Amino acid sequence: MIKLIGLVPLFPLIGFIINGFFGKKMGKGLSGTIASLSIAASFVVSLLIFMDLQKMPEKSVVVNLFSWINSDTLKIPFSFLVDPLSSIFLLIITGIGFLIHIYSIGYMHHDEGFARFFTYLNLFIFFMLLLVLGNNYLIMFVGWEGVGLCSYLLIGFWFKNTEYNNAAKKAFVMNRIGDLGFLLGIILIFFTYGTITYGDVFEKAHTGSDTIMTAIALLLFVGAMGKSAQIPLYTWLPDAMAGPTPVSALIHAATMVTAGIYMIVRSNIFYSSSEVASEVVAIVGALTALMAAVIGCAQTDIKKVLAYSTVSQLGLMFLALGVGAYSTAVFHVTTHAFFKALLFLGAGSVIHAMSNEQDMRKMGGLRKALPITWLTMGIATLAISGFPLLSGFFSKDEILAHVWEENKILWIVATLTSLLTAFYMFRMFILTFHTNFRGTAEQKHHLHESPKSMTIPLIVLAILSLAGGLLGLPEAFHGNNWISGYLSPIIAHRSPSTLSHETEYMLMGIATLVFICGAYTAYNVYQKSKVLPAASEKDMRPSERFIYHKFKVDEFYNAVITRPLNGISVAFHKFVESDLIDGLVNGVGTMVKWLSGVIRQLQTGNIGFYIFSMVLGVVAIIFWSVLK
Amino acid sequence: MTGILLQSAIISTPIEWYILLSAALFTIGACGVMFKRNAIIIFASVELMLNAVNLLLVAFSSYHSDASAQVFVFFIMAVAAAEVAVGLAILSMIYRNVKSIDIDVLSKLRH
Numbered sequence: 101m102i103k104l105i106g107l108v109p110l111f112p113l114i115g116f117i118i119n120g121f122f123g124k125k126m127g128k129g130l131s132g133t134i135a136s137l138s139i140a141a142s143f144v145v146s147l148l149i150f151m152d153l154q155k156m157p158e159k160s161v162v163v164n165l166f167s168w169i170n171s172d173t174l175k176i177p178f179s180f181l182v183d184p185l186s187s188i189f190l191l192i193i194t195g196i197g198f199l200i201h202i203y204s205i206g207y208m209h210h211d212e213g214f215a216r217f218f219t220y221l222n223l224f225i226f227f228m229l230l231l232v233l234g235n236n237y238l239i240m241f242v243g244w245e246g247v248g249l250c251s252y253l254l255i256g257f258w259f260k261n262t263e264y265n266n267a268a269k270k271a272f273v274m275n276r277i278g279d280l281g282f283l284l285g286i287i288l289i290f291f292t293y294g295t296i297t298y299g300d301v302f303e304k305a306h307t308g309s310d311t312i313m314t315a316i317a318l319l320l321f322v323g324a325m326g327k328s329a330q331i332p333l334y335t336w337l338p339d340a341m342a343g344p345t346p347v348s349a350l351i352h353a354a355t356m357v358t359a360g361i362y363m364i365v366r367s368n369i370f371y372s373s374s375e376v377a378s379e380v381v382a383i384v385g386a387l388t389a390l391m392a393a394v395i396g397c398a399q400t401d402i403k404k405v406l407a408y409s410t411v412s413q414l415g416l417m418f419l420a421l422g423v424g425a426y427s428t429a430v431f432h433v434t435t436h437a438f439f440k441a442l443l444f445l446g447a448g449s450v451i452h453a454m455s456n457e458q459d460m461r462k463m464g465g466l467r468k469a470l471p472i473t474w475l476t477m478g479i480a481t482l483a484i485s486g487f488p489l490l491s492g493f494f495s496k497d498e499i500l501a502h503v504w505e506e507n508k509i510l511w512i513v514a515t516l517t518s519l520l521t522a523f524y525m526f527r528m529f530i531l532t533f534h535t536n537f538r539g540t541a542e543q544k545h546h547l548h549e550s551p552k553s554m555t556i557p558l559i560v561l562a563i564l565s566l567a568g569g570l571l572g573l574p575e576a577f578h579g580n581n582w583i584s585g586y587l588s589p590i591i592a593h594r595s596p597s598t599l600s601h602e603t604e605y606m607l608m609g610i611a612t613l614v615f616i617c618g619a620y621t622a623y624n625v626y627q628k629s630k631v632l633p634a635a636s637e638k639d640m641r642p643s644e645r646f647i648y649h650k651f652k653v654d655e656f657y658n659a660v661i662t663r664p665l666n667g668i669s670v671a672f673h674k675f676v677e678s679d680l681i682d683g684l685v686n687g688v689g690t691m692v693k694w695l696s697g698v699i700r701q702l703q704t705g706n707i708g709f710y711i712f713s714m715v716l717g718v719v720a721i722i723f724w725s726v727l728k
Numbered sequence: 729m730t731g732i733l734l735q736s737a738i739i740s741t742p743i744e745w746y747i748l749l750s751a752a753l754f755t756i757g758a759c760g761v762m763f764k765r766n767a768i769i770i771f772a773s774v775e776l777m778l779n780a781v782n783l784l785l786v787a788f789s790s791y792h793s794d795a796s797a798q799v800f801v802f803f804i805m806a807v808a809a810a811e812v813a814v815g816l817a818i819l820s821m822i823y824r825n826v827k828s829i830d831i832d833v834l835s836k837l838r839h
Contacts, residue, residue: 706831708762708765
């Protein structure tokens with residue numbers, strides 16, 4: 101079965117081609133069905149491959165498809181690597197991708213770009229599968245760029261809105277900055293080791309000096325910063341919410357943004373060999389987690405809250421990577437994919453019911469009208485906030501435990517982030533579903549539960565969010581932490597946890613306490629005291645306004661990078677382009693014109709004169725040759 | 729018999745005379761081409777220049793007892809005849825259209 105791995109990305113590609121060329125003529129039903137079926141087929145094959153892999157002793161299979169680049173020292177086969185890491189990502193991508201496809205059929209039903217939407221979505225899945233399946237950095241890079249392209253296309257899906265287009269451009273440019281780092285990292289790997297195939301590189305990794313390994317690790321991390329929205333390149337992700345909600349769920353929460361984590365886990369040998377790089381990753385992750393959580397507390401747009409929550413959770417994952425807990429990061433990627441996709445899809449269901457209203461200040465009291473959405477989103481909120489025994493509790497707790505072992509200060513930051521997470525998630529949940537309805541009468545009349553195609557994915561994801569923790573049940577709970585054992589073959593260095601079960605219980609106790617504090621504060625403020633976020637910016641306190649404006653980071657980037665660059669461009673255009681280059685080119689033209697004006701005087705049309713000058717010329721030549 | 733006599737007569741004349749004669753003829757021809765305005769006279773002058781060269785070729789050919797130059801001369805004559813035929817035809821056409829063969833009038837080449 102593993103030999104058939106090529107089928108996994110092939111199905112979405114076929115779906116993309118069919119939908120891209122004939123989607124418009126086929127009609128919405130058929131187009132959506134083909135797109136979803138292609139992902140379902142991929143999912144089934146992935147599942148079979150996953151089960152096959154369990155039975156294999158070596159746990160890692162390279163499937164050569166064809167020879168791709170073959171020139172002298174650079175030999176790159178187009179081959180796929182099936183191992184525990186890629187098989188988990190395969191299941192996440194195709195599984196959640198399939199659910200979101202089904203959901204999109206309901207959500208995008210009224211949209212005129214229906215076929216185009218599914219075309220992009222299928223293409224995205226194809227590239228994402230390429231990214232995680234490739235057996236060398238170049239294939240990963242192709243997938244990496246491909247998902248970036250699809251992200252751009254889908255953020256700007258409603259291209260008639262200039263603001264959305266700007267958001268798409270911003271995402272693309274920010275990603276390009278990261279991609280440059282990634283590309284430089286790949287080039288450095290090739291120059292150092294002479295190959296970019298994973299197995300060969302990791303085998304030779306220690307032949308490079310420490311400096312080089314640190315440089316590679318940091319360059320790859322720059323790439324991860326861009327794709328996974330870490331400080332300083334995170335600002336594109338909240339803006340990316342301009343895209344349709346299923347896109348936010350699939351690309352900007354569950355799959356694409358975790359590509360950076362996948363890449364670092366894949367290259368974990370560089371990070372575990374470089375203290376500096378690991379510390380940078382941990383600190384950047386912790387800072388991002390905290391900062392995004394703070395910003396999330398002041399947002400009023402339901403999708404923006406979730407976007408900052410995603411950035412914050414990604415920060416936690418990077419923190420886990422930084423302290424060397426690679427399998428824990430993958431565990432959190434998995435559970436996060438479940439509950440964050442669910443949250444976004446739930447938000448989509450709310451937005452759908454509210455006729456495209458995204459402002460939480462105008463929602464409230466939706467529990468009665470949207471019971472299924474309320475229930476499933478409630479589960480997701482509990483899961484992400486760390487309610488005991490739900491999926492988020494286990495994965496976050498494992499991260500916190502590893503951070504506790506490494507560094508107490510970072511642990512405090514992470515715990516603070518958890519507190520804020522519980523707070524802003526409950527703030528969002530209460531403002532949306534509880535208290536009184538604050539929308540218009542027309543919206544109230546229109547309120548309805550979403551169709552089955554939308555609620556079924558919600559229910560499936562809710563079950564996964566409930567039970568996802570079973571994948572990594574800690575030993576303290578008499579579990580065997582399946583995911584950590586499963587991933588162990590691909591992790592280069594592992595330091596077994598030295599935490600006693602008592603400490604673990606204590607940490608879990610603290611986490612539960614933190615959850616209760618955050619949730620209770622939100623309940624107190626928004627449910628009991630019925631506080632509403634300020635209706636307009638004028639009513640906000642200065643500090644609140646500062647947070648509402650995301651710490652003015654965008655303005656800061658504008659002032660420090662964009663404006664000076666623009667200024668330089670304008671200056672170059674004026675002085676170098678217009679004056680120097682154009683002056684030079686036009687000068688040559690003017691000179692030739694003047695010279696020809698002079699010489700043209702000779703062309704009189706008088707034959708006698710021509711002959712006379714010809715004879716003179718001949719005489720001159722003869723004289724000259726005689727005299728010489 | 730007469731051929732041999734003629735040969736000796738030619739050879740007894742110093743080569744410098746032939747050179748001077750043909751140079752003079754050539755110069756006359758060149759001046760005619762340069763200063764005359766009548767196209768037919770210019771043609772005649774061109775023929776004069778050609779024949780000055782022919783004369784020189786024949787003279788050298790005799791002095792060196794090498795016939796190849798005389799072959800050259802035949803070619804030049806043939807080509808000149810053809811050239812005159814074409815040239816005169818052009819001239820007569822020009823005359824029909826412009827009613828003049830004064831080259832100062834024919835300055836249309838300028839455009």
